[in-house]
Amino acid sequence: MQTESLKERLNKYLNYVVQQGCSDLHLSVNEYPIVRLDGDLYRLDKEPKLTKQDMGELAKAILDDLKLKKLKEDRTIDFSVALENGDRFRANMFFQKGNLSLALRYIPKKIKTLQELNMPAHIYNFMEKSQGLFLVTGPTGHGKSTTLAALIDYLNVNKRYHIVTIEDPIEYLHESKQSLIEQREVFSDALDFASALRSAFREDVDAILLGEMRDLETISTAVTAAETGHLILATLHTNDSIQTVDRIIDIFPPHQQNQIRAQLANVLVGIVSQRLLKKKNGGRIPAVEVLINNVAVQNLIREKQTHQIGTVIDTSLDKGMISINRSLARLVKQGIVDIHEAEAYATNLDSFKMFLEAEEA
Numbered sequence: 001m002q003t004e005s006l007k008e009r010l011n012k013y014l015n016y017v018v019q020q021g022c023s024d025l026h027l028s029v030n031e032y033p034i035v036r037l038d039g040d041l042y043r044l045d046k047e048p049k050l051t052k053q054d055m056g057e058l059a060k061a062i063l064d065d066l067k068l069k070k071l072k073e074d075r076t077i078d079f080s081v082a083l084e085n086g087d088r089f090r091a092n093m094f095f096q097k098g099n100l101s102l103a104l105r106y107i108p109k110k111i112k113t114l115q116e117l118n119m120p121a122h123i124y125n126f127m128e129k130s131q132g133l134f135l136v137t138g139p140t141g142h143g144k145s146t147t148l149a150a151l152i153d154y155l156n157v158n159k160r161y162h163i164v165t166i167e168d169p170i171e172y173l174h175e176s177k178q179s180l181i182e183q184r185e186v187f188s189d190a191l192d193f194a195s196a197l198r199s200a201f202r203e204d205v206d207a208i209l210l211g212e213m214r215d216l217e218t219i220s221t222a223v224t225a226a227e228t229g230h231l232i233l234a235t236l237h238t239n240d241s242i243q244t245v246d247r248i249i250d251i252f253p254p255h256q257q258n259q260i261r262a263q264l265a266n267v268l269v270g271i272v273s274q275r276l277l278k279k280k281n282g283g284r285i286p287a288v289e290v291l292i293n294n295v296a297v298q299n300l301i302r303e304k305q306t307h308q309i310g311t312v313i314d315t316s317l318d319k320g321m322i323s324i325n326r327s328l329a330r331l332v333k334q335g336i337v338d339i340h341e342a343e344a345y346a347t348n349l350d351s352f353k354m355f356l357e358a359e360e361a
Contacts, residue, residue, distance in 0.1 A: 227263065
């Protein structure tokens with residue numbers, strides 16, 4: 001099959017993803033194209049299966065020589081794909097069982113507000129801080145990047161900031177409004193997250209979006225940046241606020257953990273943890289945990305009592321905090337989400353059931 005026709009097929013599948021409201025496209029050897037809609041996978045079984053030759057030719061069609069070399073050396077590569085109409089996709093090509101596979105995630109052109117995303121609007125309050133570390137956490141594919149895009153857009157509209165994003169790859173495209181936004185892609189524009197973050201210290205930056213805090217060096221540099229007058233927005237693949245704080249501390253060697261506890265207690269602004277759940281009538285909606293780093297939380301972090309953070313969240317509803325389990329219970333009580341769907345995402349079933357009973361009382 002010719003390279004051009006493979007690109008045409010890819011574009012056809014990507015256009016289908018956009019038109020049908022799907023989130024992802026998967027291409028694998030000896031498989032039909034597969035799309036993800038409302039969290040479930042569906043095979044496009046009226047399309048031809050992809051062969052090993054197809055995937056090899058597709059790689060040559062969409063990757064330049066440098067990216068092909070990186071794919072061969074690392075056996076995986078992150079990049080982006082754009083259609084002529086401006087629709088963009090985050091992509092990862094990788095080897096499995098000696099064959100190439102491709103996963104693509106749709107990145108909508110329009111950056112939605114928190115209200116349009118059904119996220120709590122008071123999360124914007126975190127963006128009023130002039131410095132500190134703000135984290136959005138949750139599993140892959142549950143809307144972290146979309147939430148961060150809404151927050152960066154808020155800064156772009158309401159602040160006169162210099163904002164730098166460091167991503168792998170660049171996802172949402174931002175055009176400068178009140179602020180100046182510059183977007184750096186790891187590999188193309190920067191060697192790695194840590195070095196790009198360090199260089200931001202010399203770039204007169206006010207706010208930095210860090211696509212992911214992957215390692216000790218990046219996390220350490222991010223905390224330092226938050227201490228030295230920058231607002232840092234970043235993601236972690238953790239389930240809730242307690243696990244997020246513990247993950248950051250535990251990545252450091254034991255002899256440094258007391259120091260990072262003190263630093264984190266001082267620089268943390270807040271944590272939002274989210275899950276996307278299937279709605280009863282189709283589509284998806286987020287369940288959201290919100291932690292605001294107040295004096296009580298700061299003390300628990302310093303004193304190695306992070307397991308008690310959940311109690312602070314549960315007793316601070318009037319201050320804008322909410323646990324993921326209470327958020328799930330509310331969605332069930334409101335008739336938006338099936339109880340079995342909510343239970344699958346509860347971090348503590350007993351807590352979830354207690355909140356469900358309280359909501360029903």
